[in-house]
Amino acid sequence: MSENTIWTDRVLCVLGELSALYVKITDEAVLKTIAARYAAQFEPDARLYTAKKPRWHHRVDKAMATLREQGLVDAMRLTPAGRQALGQACERAAGAPGRLPAQVPPDRQPRPDAGLPIAGVLTPPLRELLSAATDSETRATLAIPIMIELNLRFRTGPLGAAARVADLWRYLGAEQPCTPLAEEYAVGELTANQIEGLISADAVGIDWNDRAIYRIWPDFEVKPQIDISADTIKATAAQRSFNSFGDGIVWAVIDSGIQGDHPHFEGHRTLTDPSVSDLHKDFTGNGAPLVDEKGHGTHVAGIIAGGLEHWRDRPDRVLVAENRYNIAEPESPIVKPRPVADPTVLTGIAPRTKLVSLKVFDDEGDARTTRVIEALAHVRRINAGGGKPARIHGVNLSLGYEFNPEWFACGHSPLCLEVDKLVRSGVVVVVASGNSAYVTFKTAKSEVNQFSTAMTINDPGNAERAITVGSTHKDSPHSYGISYFSSRGPTADGRCKPDLVAPGERIASAAAGAMLIPVSRTFDDPAAMDDMAVYVESSGTSMAAPHVSGAVAAFLSVQREFIGEPERVKRIFVESATSLGRDRAFQGGGLLDLMRALQAV
Known part of the structure; x- marks a missing residue:
């Protein structure tokens, strides 16, 4: 089949399509439709310019002249003979061989954008995706989520550009229309062939002000992972610069227990190392400190330490369940499981720190202040009986209760006094500030929801010597500030709390017990999870506090002279924190910054 026959078939088929739409047929409409339908089949030199316009424009002109000479077209309309020839012409046009990317002579080194003459509009990451589509079926059928950056210099402005993109989109045969985004973008899904057709159709307007598309980006998949929050507090940078992995440090987690058989704690012997194996204790009377029915303690522990470095060759057996809502400890979370390509990103802030499970929540998830006080006293006894240095260097308390000043003077409840006593003994105590800032305000005549209030720090976060931690966004803290649920100060007696803020929104960590139930419901056979390393997202200051615990453990593993000096x-950490530009009653010293803390001494 000759080149001119291919182009006459294309033009004839497009004229038939436009005639069926009962619209005014113009040269521009013909060019736009041909580009949208057949750009992926254009010859390699079709977009090279000759006489101030692309060569394929000249080929359309020549094909139109040929059709008129043959009596198939009169002006821009099909003649009876043209309508009779239409079916076979469209069939031949559809069956014409396509042009695949990277078709270059064997003696030339292929480029990533070879065969993609529209690379100026394609951004590099999208160019890579299109270049990877090496067969005609993939290019014609695989939908790619894209985000179109509109040309703000378009002749009629951004709204006009958006309207033009929507108009061009109709020629592509896409399953779904595009949708506008933030007045400067349009988003949707197209195949590689359709993307090329869209760009070529838009380029029919030779002048830049006539083109609606500035650039096209892939609609990047956002993957919430624990390593994102580690980057936020500069824990990853500290590991590279100071080797701050938590070696030689022991941290107690006073919570609902830690699930000892979760793969997250196997690689570094986080719970079974001889330095901690005899220290775990269950204060509920069940004798199972390494079983976690609630799942909360396991999630907290996974943020502090452990990791999946030893599972790097088993990504198919690792699963993260995304929480669909940013709610602190929801009763019925809705999760969406997803696989993980690189298990090594699921690591604690101080992965080599050893953990001690001190279980205070029973099987129903209930705990009492007396159990927590008993666990704190237990840490003091262990350290007192083990000589110097202390066996346990820090404690994480991602628990508490709302403080009422009618009960005790602020910071002087029995639990707060016990926390301060433990700090004076040489142990760092990190406490969650609580999730009580989001409240319902009631009056005699009305009820006002969505009300955020100060003076909501929970006990034992009111303890003077504790490091009390509020929550912020896991990767954009400067933009989003303090989490809406994060309890804030000042304390009832006027002291500044929280002391720091750290990531606490949708943090992925090791899952156990009740936290596995929503994930199991997404499987036809829940038994498929039995040999998997499952992680779930959870939000709250309970997730923020272990970021600080892990960071302090990492700090002490490098600056060992500060072991036993919790107030220093x-x-x-408070003085080296990074301000988020919020009120001190909201952010305390600011965002935890491990690198600056290490460099401050």
Whole structure:
């Protein structure tokens, strides 16, 4: 089949399509439709310019002249003979061989954008995706989510550009229309062939002000992972610069227990190392400190330490369940499981720190202040009986209760006093500030929801010597500030709390117990999870506090002279924190910054 026959078939088929739409047929409409339908089949030189316009424009002109000479077209309309020839012409046009990317002579080194003459509009990451589509079926059928950056210099402005893109989109045969985004973008899904057709159709307007598309990006998939929050507090940078992995540090987690058989804690012997194997204790009377029915303690522990470095060759057996809502400890979370390509990103802030499980929540998820006080006293006894240095260097308390000043003077409840006593003994105590800032305000005549209030720090976060931690966004803290649920100060007696803020929104960590139930419901056979390393997202200051615990453990593993000096450690971290530009009653010293803390001494 000759080149001119291919182009006459294309033009004839497009004229038939436009005639069926009962619209005014113009040269521009013909060019746009041909580009949208057949750009992926254009010859390699079709977009090279000759006489101030692309060569394929000249070929359309020549094909139109040929059709008129043959009596198949009169002006821009099909003649009876043209309508009779239409079916076979469209069939031949559809069956014409396509042009695949990277078709270059064997003696030339292929380029990533070879065969993609529209690379100026394609951004590099999208260019890579299109270049990877190496067969005609993939290019014609695989839908790619894209985000079109509109040309703000379009002749009629951004709204006009958006309207033009929507108009061109109709010629592509896409399953779904595009949708506008933030007045400067349009988003949707197209195949590789359709993307090329869209760009070529838009380029029919030779002048830049006539083109609606500035650039096209892939609609990147956002993957919430624990390593994102580690980057936010500069824990990853500290590991590279200071080797701050938590070696030689022991941290107690006073919570609902830690699930000892979760793969997250196997690689570094986080719970079974001889330095901690005899220290775990269950204060509920069930004798099972390494079983976690609630799942909360396991999630907290996974943020502090452990990791899946030893599972790097088993990504098919790792699963993260995304929480669809940013709610602190929801009763019925809705999750969406997804696989993980690189299990090594699921690592604690101080992965080599050893953990001690001190279980205070029973099987129903209930705990009492007396159990927590008993666990704190237990840490003091262990350290007192083990000589110097202390066996347990820090404690994480991602628990508490709302403080009522009618009960105790602020910071002087029995639990707060016990926390301060433990700090004075040389142990760092990190406490969640609580999730009580989002409240319902009631009056005699009305009820006002969605009300955020100060003076909501929970006990034992009111303890003077504790490092009390509020929550912020896991990767954009400067933009989003303090989490809406994060309890804030000042304390009822006027002290500044929280002391720091750290990531606490949708943090992925090790899952156990009740936290596995929503994930199991997404499987036809829940038994498929039995040999998997499952992680779930959860939000709350309970997730923020272990970021600080892990960071302090990492700090002490490098600056060992500060072991046993918790108040100096607290001062270093508060003074080296990065301000988020929020009120001190909301952010305390600011965002936890491990790199600056390490460099401050």
